[in-house]
Amino acid sequence: MSNEPEVGFIGLGDQGAPMAAAIAERFRLHAWARRDTSYAALGDVPFTRHTTAVELAAAVSILCVCLRTDADLTELLSNGVLDALPADAIVINHATGDPGEANGFRELCAAKGISFVDAPVSGGRPGALARTLTCFVGTVPDILEKCRAVISTHSKHVVHMGAAGTGQAAKLCNNALTVSNLRNIVEVFSIADAFGIEPASLQKAFAHSSGGSFILDALGTKVTPEIASHIATLNRADVEEFAAAAKRRGRDVSELEAWAMGGAAGLVTAVNRLIKGQTYP
Numbered sequence: 001m002s003n004e005p006e007v008g009f010i011g012l013g014d015q016g017a018p019m020a021a022a023i024a025e026r027f028r029l030h031a032w033a034r035r036d037t038s039y040a041a042l043g044d045v046p047f048t049r050h051t052t053a054v055e056l057a058a059a060v061s062i063l064c065v066c067l068r069t070d071a072d073l074t075e076l077l078s079n080g081v082l083d084a085l086p087a088d089a090i091v092i093n094h095a096t097g098d099p100g101e102a103n104g105f106r107e108l109c110a111a112k113g114i115s116f117v118d119a120p121v122s123g124g125r126p127g128a129l130a131r132t133l134t135c136f137v138g139t140v141p142d143i144l145e146k147c148r149a150v151i152s153t154h155s156k157h158v159v160h161m162g163a164a165g166t167g168q169a170a171k172l173c174n175n176a177l178t179v180s181n182l183r184n185i186v187e188v189f190s191i192a193d194a195f196g197i198e199p200a201s202l203q204k205a206f207a208h209s210s211g212g213s214f215i216l217d218a219l220g221t222k223v224t225p226e227i228a229s230h231i232a233t234l235n236r237a238d239v240e241e242f243a244a245a246a247k248r249r250g251r252d253v254s255e256l257e258a259w260a261m262g263g264a265a266g267l268v269t270a271v272n273r274l275i276k277g278q279t280y281p
Contacts, residue, residue: 010033010063010067011064016066027153032053057085062089064094083112091114096171096172096238099245100248118164121134122171131156138161138162138170175238180256181214182267182270185213200273203217219274228272
């Protein structure tokens with residue numbers, strides 16, 4: 001593979017579009033979307049627009065994908081994209097899914113002589129815009145090195161977790177821990193009221209103490225009242241994905257699932273309490 005690959009991107013959503021834009025600032029970008037309006041999210045960066053996903057696949061050596069579900073990726077690859085990719089191409093999946101499905105994608109690609117990189121990201125749209133995402137990578141080391149520069153355009157931290165599937169496993173664990181920590185914050189905020197302490201004061205103090213965390217810092221800053229309800233919905237989906245994947249492996253995580261769900265349920269109130277001074281229940 002050349003040092004300057006042709007890079008394709010499919011999945012120009014809320015997070016995918018700024019990731020694709022970051023790639024376009026360094027590499028030749030090829031894009032395809034079902035809706036014409038999706039291309040506007042790329043802004044002024046240069047890119048080649050394709051009329052079909054298959055046409056795009058034939059023009060690239062690295063294909064980045066950021067779709068909603070594993071089923072969406074299965075449909076994309078099965079409808080001619082995998083056949084159109086050149087020999088020795090690399091498919092990078094940036095969406096969150098099941099670790100077992102990731103290994104299945106690896107096998108599907110390998111049958112065509114194509115490498116698969118399991119590479120979900122953490123940081124959301126703000127991280128994508130700031131080019132500070134964390135990417136959990138599951139693939140063999142030499143394949144990661146072939147595409148590390150592409151991933152590094154949008155991800156400040158590119159962490160090799162192991163073989164295909166381990167990237168997804170790491171992302172699911174990350175999500176579960178984040179939302180569980182959110183529940184801790186919800187509960188502590190409630191107790192703080194009983195002590196007569198404003199949660200906003202705790203947030204300020206904890207930013208410089210052992211009680212601090214990424215999610216606590218994000219409340220009211222990255223997670224604003226305007227988007228808190230949407231983030232809570234994503235949090236619930238994250239916990240459900242984690243629990244489902246764990247249960248498929250014979251692990252009972254029902255207590256952790258229930259605890260984390262309480263974090264998602266309390267997110268809107270917690271953010272409003274910090275920003276607007278509303279009474280915390």
